[in-house]
Amino acid sequence: MTIEKPSNTEDEYFARENAERLRQLHYEEQKRLRQSEKDALRALHAGRCPQCGALMVPEDAAGVRILHCPACGGAFLDNTAWDVLHAHSEPARVMDAVLNWFKSANKP
Ligand SMILES: [Zn+2]
Structure with missing residues (x-):
């Protein structure tokens, strides 16, 4: 599934x-x-990249646990990571740190 950035109001609507x-x-x-069936799906997919299926590597960026896919460069934040972000006094600063980590981790 590809999610594209909408270019105008009509695209945003769709x-x-x-x-x-x-x-x-x-x-x-x-x-x-x-x-x-839910348990079987969880056992099959837990820890795997939702885009390519490769095993993801847990990383830490500013106290936030990120699951990083070394195969395709994707990342996943689980509920715990989002809770840490939301509970932080400066969530934007933590998100900047996460984005900077992500940028350096995916440099060619
Ligand atoms: Zn992947």
């Missing part, structure tokens, strides 16, 4: 509509799946 459609599909799938 991007929001598409995101809402995907949220609805996710909600319906979660209702449909049995717990055993």
Whole structure:
């Protein structure tokens, strides 16, 4: 799945509509799946990159745990990482540190 940056109001409208459609599909799938299927999916995908499936490497940037994919350069922040960001007194400063870490980690 590719998420493109909208270029105008009409594009933004369709991007929001598409995101809402995907949220609805996710909600319906979660209702449909049995717990055993959810457990199997978790066992299969835990710690793996959502884009390429490679094993992700845990990294620390300014106290935030990032799962970094060395294969495609992607990164993932789990709920704990977001909680740390939201609870910090200066979340923008921490996010800057995370972005700087990400930039240096993905230099060619
Ligand atoms: Zn990847």
